Amino acid sequence: MAKDLTPETLTNKDLHKSWFRWWWANEVPHAFDRYIAPSLLFALMPTLRKLYKNDDDLRDAYRRHLMFFNTQAIWGGGTITGIVTSLEETRAKQIANNEEVTVSGDLINNTKLGLMGALAGIGDAIDSGTVQYIFIAIALPWAQEGNPLGSLFPWIGFTLVTYLYGFYFTKMGYRLGRSAAAELVSGQRMQAIIEGLSVLGLFMMGVIAANYVKVSTILTLSLSGKEFVLQNILDGLLPGLLPLVTILGTYFYFSKKGIKVTNALLWLSLILGGLAAIGLL
Amino acid sequence: MEFTVLQALLIALWVAAVQSRGLGYATLTMRFSPMMTGLVVGIVMGNVPQAMIVTATIQLIYMGVFAPGGSMPSEPAVATAIAVPVAILANLEPTEAIAIAVPVGLVGGYLYQFRFFINTFIIRLSDKYAEELNDKGLFFSIMGLPILVSFALYVPVMFVALYYGAPFIADLTAQYAGGWFFHILSVIGGGLAAIGIALTIHVIGKREYIAFFLLAYFLTFVLKPLNVTMVTYAVLGSIIAFVYVLVTRMQNKE
Numbered sequence: 442m443a444k445d446l447t448p449e450t451l452t453n454k455d456l457h458k459s460w461f462r463w464w465w466a467n468e469v470p471h472a473f474d475r476y477i478a479p480s481l482l483f484a485l486m487p488t489l490r491k492l493y494k495n496d497d498d499l500r501d502a503y504r505r506h507l508m509f510f511n512t513q514a515i516w517g518g519g520t521i522t523g524i525v526t527s528l529e530e531t532r533a534k535q536i537a538n539n540e541e542v543t544v545s546g547d548l549i550n551n552t553k554l555g556l557m558g559a560l561a562g563i564g565d566a567i568d569s570g571t572v573q574y575i576f577i578a579i580a581l582p583w584a585q586e587g588n589p590l591g592s593l594f595p596w597i598g599f600t601l602v603t604y605l606y607g608f609y610f611t612k613m614g615y616r617l618g619r620s621a622a623a624e625l626v627s628g629q630r631m632q633a634i635i636e637g638l639s640v641l642g643l644f645m646m647g648v649i650a651a652n653y654v655k656v657s658t659i660l661t662l663s664l665s666g667k668e669f670v671l672q673n674i675l676d677g678l679l680p681g682l683l684p685l686v687t688i689l690g691t692y693f694y695f696s697k698k699g700i701k702v703t704n705a706l707l708w709l710s711l712i713l714g715g716l717a718a719i720g721l722l
Numbered sequence: 723m724e725f726t727v728l729q730a731l732l733i734a735l736w737v738a739a740v741q742s743r744g745l746g747y748a749t750l751t752m753r754f755s756p757m758m759t760g761l762v763v764g765i766v767m768g769n770v771p772q773a774m775i776v777t778a779t780i781q782l783i784y785m786g787v788f789a790p791g792g793s794m795p796s797e798p799a800v801a802t803a804i805a806v807p808v809a810i811l812a813n814l815e816p817t818e819a820i821a822i823a824v825p826v827g828l829v830g831g832y833l834y835q836f837r838f839f840i841n842t843f844i845i846r847l848s849d850k851y852a853e854e855l856n857d858k859g860l861f862f863s864i865m866g867l868p869i870l871v872s873f874a875l876y877v878p879v880m881f882v883a884l885y886y887g888a889p890f891i892a893d894l895t896a897q898y899a900g901g902w903f904f905h906i907l908s909v910i911g912g913g914l915a916a917i918g919i920a921l922t923i924h925v926i927g928k929r930e931y932i933a934f935f936l937l938a939y940f941l942t943f944v945l946k947p948l949n950v951t952m953v954t955y956a957v958l959g960s961i962i963a964f965v966y967v968l969v970t971r972m973q974n975k976e
Binding site for chain 2: 479
């Protein structure tokens with residue numbers, strides 16, 4: 442008797458399973474040559490088993506998802522997990538029904554490779570760069586008072602929120618297929634959310650900067666027998682002038698030279714240390 | 723300067739777990755931010771309040787540090803695991819602890835790269851299991867083995883650095899604390915927070931948005947006597963962001 446080769450139907454539960462497995466594996470197997478490809482295979486394994494009832498097709502799919510792949514976990518990984526699931530499902534059905542196979546393995550791989558960079562760019566800037574620091578900014582004052590909530594709040598908050606919208610992206614990717622990426626990159630609603638988050642992120646950075654960047658001069662001037670503390674004069678002029686100069690200076694360094702954190706650390710340490718050594722700061 | 727084998731071992735295990743990324747994306751904040759490691763060190767050393775205060779200062783220089791493509795120039799969790807014990811043992815000012823955190827974090831970055839290097843060999847095993855359609859084998863080679871490798875890399879290095887290194891650095895720094903040299907370190911420590919903030923502004927993007935940064939910056943100085951809480955600022959910021967989006971959308975429709 443011939444084995445039944447019809448793909449099983451995928452449910453919301455299967456999607457969640459894939460999303461969880463992707464979320465869990467994420468950076469664990471990160472390697473130099475193929476980056477986090479194994480994580481995507483790990484995520485899709487149960488789904489692929491449900492779709493491909495023929496060992497050769499299954500093996501092809503396993504191989505396909507061990508090739509080079511690298512992206513950000515939530516915006517990139519969530520969406521692409523969904524999109525790939527929908528593509529694999531279409532392909533499996535075409536094979537099982539002996540139709541013309543329009544979804545080739547190459548198409549699936551090229552879709553992954555084509556989307557991963559742009560989505561990772563958004564994801565890094567929004568998740569690691571903005572959402573994470575909004576949580577941390579809120580919790581920093583607690584930490585400074587010695588309260589453990591300063592650590593727990595950003596960790597739990599960020600983990601929870603990203604898990605939830607990551608799964609939303611997975612479902613969206615599955616539902617919309619390849620057009621999901623366009624929705625994320627240029628959809629109006631998504632753009633509005635990204636812009637709002639950026640504004641909030643920068644606003645919080647302003648508050649943090651005003652509270653925590655400490656640069657002040659210890660110089661005193663004596664003019665015609667009178668002592669003037671330079672820092673008091675500066676504070677009367679514009680409070681927070683020196684920290685702001687330091688921050689904007691570093692910002693222009695990054696704009697001009699690119700993100701070279703180590704160099705910036707060294708340069709700033711040298712400059713501040715030098716000024717402190719000669720008694721200016 | 724008391725630092726027991728158990729304490730050093732517990733912190734080393736924690737760092738290895740974080741750097742293995744074994745808890746999935748939940749370990750992102752643990753690796754990118756010093757906050758959770760600082761708390762764990764505080765618990766292990768029985769001094770949570772001081773650990774939190776020092777960690778908050780370390781956090782400031784690591785604001786905005788993220789890992790495009792997965793590798794970071796510096797490892798905040800590793801830096802914190804060494805700097806906070808030293809700060810507690812030697813009773814350092816938070817800004818002085820930064821001088822220890824920065825170089826340690828840089829060294830920690832190389833260890834993470836080494837993890838990628840070893841994983842590059844493990845992936846050959848995954849290739850083999852994939853050919854065999856061996857799901858249990860794949861679970862082992864994709865998840866199990868890389869996590870074990872991380873523990874094998876980080877536990878010995880961190881243990882030695884903590885058990886032998888931390889008390890030594892603490893003794894050394896305690897001798898010089900308070901002098902001219904520490905004034906310089908303290909100035910550097912106070913100013914380095916500028917790096918993280920500048921980086922975040924750069925990462926968030928659009929240059930015009932700096933207006934919102936400046937608005938909040940000066941607003942905070944003006945409102946300082948009122949003791950406005952961070953949550954209040956977050957609410958204010960959200961309203962400003964909402965209004966901004968609303969206005970730009972209306973303009974686009976016209």
